[in-house]
Amino acid sequence: MTILHWQAAATGLPRALTPRVEPTPLPAPERLAWSTDAASLLGLDAADAQLSTTLAGNAVPVGALPTATAYGGHQFGQWAGRLGDGRAITLGALRSADGEAWQVQLKGAGPTPFSRGADGRAVLRSSIREYLASEAMHGLGIPTTRALTIVGSPLLLRRETMESAAVVTRLSPSFIRFGHFEWLAHLDNASALRALADHVIAAHYPAFVGDYAGWLGEVIRRTARLMAQWQSVGFCHGVMNTDNFSILGLTLDYGPFGFIDGFDANHICNHSDGSGRYAYAQQPQVGQWNCAQLLNACLPLLDVSSEAAVEKGTAVLAAYGSAYAAESIRLWRAKLGLITAEDDDPTLINRWLTLLHRTHADFTLSFRRLANVRSDRDTLDAGRDHCADPLGYDAWIGDYRARLCAESSNETARAAAMNAVNPLYVLRNHLAQQVIEAAQAGRAEGIDTLRRVLAQPFTEQPGAEHYAAEPPPELRHIEVSCSS
Numbered sequence: 001m002t003i004l005h006w007q008a009a010a011t012g013l014p015r016a017l018t019p020r021v022e023p024t025p026l027p028a029p030e031r032l033a034w035s036t037d038a039a040s041l042l043g044l045d046a047a048d049a050q051l052s053t054t055l056a057g058n059a060v061p062v063g064a065l066p067t068a069t070a071y072g073g074h075q076f077g078q079w080a081g082r083l084g085d086g087r088a089i090t091l092g093a094l095r096s097a098d099g100e101a102w103q104v105q106l107k108g109a110g111p112t113p114f115s116r117g118a119d120g121r122a123v124l125r126s127s128i129r130e131y132l133a134s135e136a137m138h139g140l141g142i143p144t145t146r147a148l149t150i151v152g153s154p155l156l157l158r159r160e161t162m163e164s165a166a167v168v169t170r171l172s173p174s175f176i177r178f179g180h181f182e183w184l185a186h187l188d189n190a191s192a193l194r195a196l197a198d199h200v201i202a203a204h205y206p207a208f209v210g211d212y213a214g215w216l217g218e219v220i221r222r223t224a225r226l227m228a229q230w231q232s233v234g235f236c237h238g239v240m241n242t243d244n245f246s247i248l249g250l251t252l253d254y255g256p257f258g259f260i261d262g263f264d265a266n267h268i269c270n271h272s273d274g275s276g277r278y279a280y281a282q283q284p285q286v287g288q289w290n291c292a293q294l295l296n297a298c299l300p301l302l303d304v305s306s307e308a309a310v311e312k313g314t315a316v317l318a319a320y321g322s323a324y325a326a327e328s329i330r331l332w333r334a335k336l337g338l339i340t341a342e343d344d345d346p347t348l349i350n351r352w353l354t355l356l357h358r359t360h361a362d363f364t365l366s367f368r369r370l371a372n373v374r375s376d377r378d379t380l381d382a383g384r385d386h387c388a389d390p391l392g393y394d395a396w397i398g399d400y401r402a403r404l405c406a407e408s409s410n411e412t413a414r415a416a417a418m419n420a421v422n423p424l425y426v427l428r429n430h431l432a433q434q435v436i437e438a439a440q441a442g443r444a445e446g447i448d449t450l451r452r453v454l455a456q457p458f459t460e461q462p463g464a465e466h467y468a469a470e471p472p473p474e475l476r477h478i479e480v481s482c483s484s
Ligand code: AMP
Pocket: 083, 084, 085, 086, 087, 088, 114, 115, 116, 118, 119, 120, 121, 122, 239, 244, 253, 255, 484
């Protein structure tokens, strides 16, 4: 058995804002899932009994320093004051073989000074969703925090109904959020704000040491690219509050998220989001709005004169639009298998998305099927049979074929390239729901079976047809609540 060298996690926050917190022991813990992929990052051994106890929150290993952090944030557009890690406890950090420090965080290990009267726990349902989504996003090549394991318990929690509890272990190089900067700005603590920025830059953005504007520009570009990546796979986050935005540009805090089945550009995945603030089509601009909040908090880093700081901040924020536009067109072109760039491509892409929206076609499978389209006009095309508007489909596909012919791409190479960017398997809500219901009934194996399929979303896997299929009609409208 390898000896793990636990260290305190270096956050860059002042000690007063990272109090030590003891995890609350979890009764009758039972491991329900273990991501071999995430474990391999740190060389963790599934059979390590001491580690199992640690990840249930039932022991604190030597060298670790369990802490919770204070942060604030804008929730649904409003300043929400102090939030903080109400149910996340960072145990400490472990190093990977190549020397990179990963912070190890338990979500649902009991109350912290930031729990605001809530229980500090997480239900099994939301823990399974976070675990699967984290590992699925990683499989898709989209930046995300990782999930290592789920430990279940017979402990019951009061939510809309009584539900069983679980602890999910998350891994990330840093769990610092936009909201950490906002909270320090709110406290008017310019020296702590600077110290946090200096730490984040030194540890995670070393190319920007001494250059706050350059660093903020890079955070903003990463965030913009992340939004373009979410859009490209039909992922809706659901709660894009600034406290859920990672300073590393990672997807963070999976709650009522969803991958879109039948495409609807205005899809709202969080049933508490009545106004659709975080609807699919809104995500890119919300990402920008969140970046503006981060910049606003960081103005003291940009200039001593507040007027000059605002001017510099405004210039930095301009990076968002160009980074989003560049990444977005790059991704959509790749999804259509286009190698060259033509001025009309945005129109071609938008007409395709409009067709999917209008016909409510399955987002994932519609893109996947495009790889089978031949530029030769005479061949039959299976995608047409799946389209509720065959004539609309013909009109678009005719122009698409013409576009393909114009760049005379190699058909086989194009199909392979498209299948490498258009996933076959995504974490559809009904798949998560089936796995959750089985786990709640005592059969948890399905969690890792599904995780393994989602880890290779671009590779057709024999026997996994069920995971690629559209939801049956009765499972199309699963509502996901914020209660977790
Ligand atoms: P979330 O919507 O999960 O991003 O959480 C928003 C805020 O509520 C964060 O400060 C969380 O730590 C806190 N929170 C959510 N659920 C709980 C809970 N069961 N116990 C304590 N704090 C919670």
